[in-house]
Amino acid sequence: MSDYKNPSADGQTGPFKAPVPEPKVPTLESMPKAETGSGQQKAEPSKTDILVHLLMEREARAAKKEQAEENARLAKEKQRDINAKSSYEDALAKQAKCRHLKGGKNRIRTQAKDHSVYVHRFINNEQIVRCFLCNMKWKQGDTRDTLLRGGKRIPNHTKLGWDDALTMAAESSNQPSSSEIPLNVVSSAEQVAGQEI
Ligand SMILES: [Zn+2]
Numbered sequence: 582m583s584d585y586k587n588p589s590a591d592g593q594t595g596p597f598k599a600p601v602p603e604p605k606v607p608t609l610e611s612m613p614k615a616e617t618g619s620g621q622q623k624a625e626p627s628k629t630d631i632l633v634h635l636l637m638e639r640e641a642r643a644a645k646k647e648q649a650e651e652n653a654r655l656a657k658e659k660q661r662d663i664n665a666k667s668s669y670e671d672a673l674a675k676q677a678k679c680r681h682l683k684g685g686k687n688r689i690r691t692q693a694k695d696h697s698v699y700v701h702r703f704i705n706n707e708q709i710v711r712c713f714l715c716n717m718k719w720k721q722g723d724t725r726d727t728l729l730r731g732g733k734r735i736p737n738h739t740k741l742g743w744d745d746a747l748t749m750a751a752e753s754s755n756q757p758s759s760s761e762i763p764l765n766v767v768s769s770a771e772q773v774a775g776q777e778i
Pocket of ligand 1: 676
């Protein structure tokens with residue numbers, strides 16, 4: 582055993598041991614101590630800690646601000662929706678209440694019914710019947726129960742269908758209008774600015 586160790590130790594450890602480790606270790610240890618590196622090392626992590634802390638605080642503030650802005654935006658959006666909805670509902674209520682008759686309060690009861698509606702023909706030949714009092718527009722396919730809008734059936738708040746609208750227009754003293762006739766530009770402009778329904 583010793584015979585094997587000795588030659589191997591002599592052959593391998595001898596040359597490796599001789600130059601490096603034991604004398605250099607103490608000098609390496611002493612070097613940082615001499616430079617007071619330990620003091621700097623203590624200061625550096627604390628600075629980093631502060632930086633990290635500040636960055637996290639800044640991040641938290643930014644996130645909080647972002648959240649507040651998002652909340653404000655959502656509140657604004659909600660209010661806008663409520664306003665839009667209420668003006669839409671107001672329009673529907675007006676159309677539901679409208680008798681689509683000329684004269685209003687001053688109308689004589691015995692007077693023949695003169696409806697405030699007229700047929701309008703668009704350039705693409707599509708026809709609508711519109712009431713100029715409530716801005717209701719009846720379209721082909723509308724029934725007393727439902728209106729056909731964008732391929733969908735929605736409840737008809739006026740309880741008057743396309744046929745009723747045509748009858749009202751026929752009874753009315755109003756002349757039909759058309760998008761192609763310059764004299765009716767005003768009524769066309771009104772329609773563009775008016776409600777969808
Ligand atoms: Zn009306």
